[in-house]
Amino acid sequence: EIPGVPKIKEKCNPATWMLDVSSAAAEVRLKIDFAESYKSSTMHQRNKALVKELSKPPPGTSDLYFPSQYSQSSFGQFKFCLWKQWWTYWRSPDYNLVRMFFAFVTALVLGVIFWRVGLKMRSSGDLLVIVGSMYAAVMFVGCENCICVQPVVAVERTVFYREQAAGMYSAIPYALAQ
Numbered sequence: 001e002i003p004g005v006p007k008i009k010e011k012c013n014p015a016t017w018m019l020d021v022s023s024a025a026a027e028v029r030l031k032i033d034f035a036e037s038y039k040s041s042t043m044h045q046r047n048k049a050l051v052k053e054l055s056k057p058p059p060g061t062s063d064l065y066f067p068s069q070y071s072q073s074s075f076g077q078f079k080f081c082l083w084k085q086w087w088t089y090w091r092s093p094d095y096n097l098v099r100m101f102f103a104f105v106t107a108l109v110l111g112v113i114f115w116r117v118g119l120k121m122r123s124s125g126d127l128l129v130i131v132g133s134m135y136a137a138v139m140f141v142g143c144e145n146c147i148c149v150q151p152v153v154a155v156e157r158t159v160f161y162r163e164q165a166a167g168m169y170s171a172i173p174y175a176l177a178q
Helices: 016-020 024-030 036-041 042-055 073-089 093-113 124-164 173-178
Strands: none
Touching: 016 093, 036 042, 073 124, 093 173, 124 173
16 A cells, blocks of 8 residues: 555546556655555565566476467458458448549539530540540549548558557458458
8 A cells, every 4th residue: 555545436447546546647746656666565576576487387388389370361361351341431421421422423523514425426536535534534533532531541550550460460361351
């Protein structure tokens, strides 16, 4: 026990209590350095001895061996990543609605501009106008999708780094599922 540190109240979340009593403000108020207090305690010495004891493997045992780095096959990782991506995009209605709206507006604008142009083909230039309209449609919608997906990808990248560090899957199945 450390003098001045309030006891945990009944029905209080222990994690919240720990954060409250061990904050920098609490250390200043109590005029105590919790790290130094722990370092000089007998509990610290006991814990160090226990870690040292438990770090030595029992005689006659061998190191753990796993045949592969990941618990799932590459296809299993791919299925998991694909399922995860599906739910990410399904739970982003604003992203999907903006994409659909922009595709509809692009189709409407280009449809009005190039209405009945295909009926009056007299030269190869007329064919190029039609091909150009299709190119413009693909480029407009594609560029808008690239711009619109950036916030989603930024959030997913952080999640990917955390999950890859935890050894959940390799980068290749994740990239293929994208």
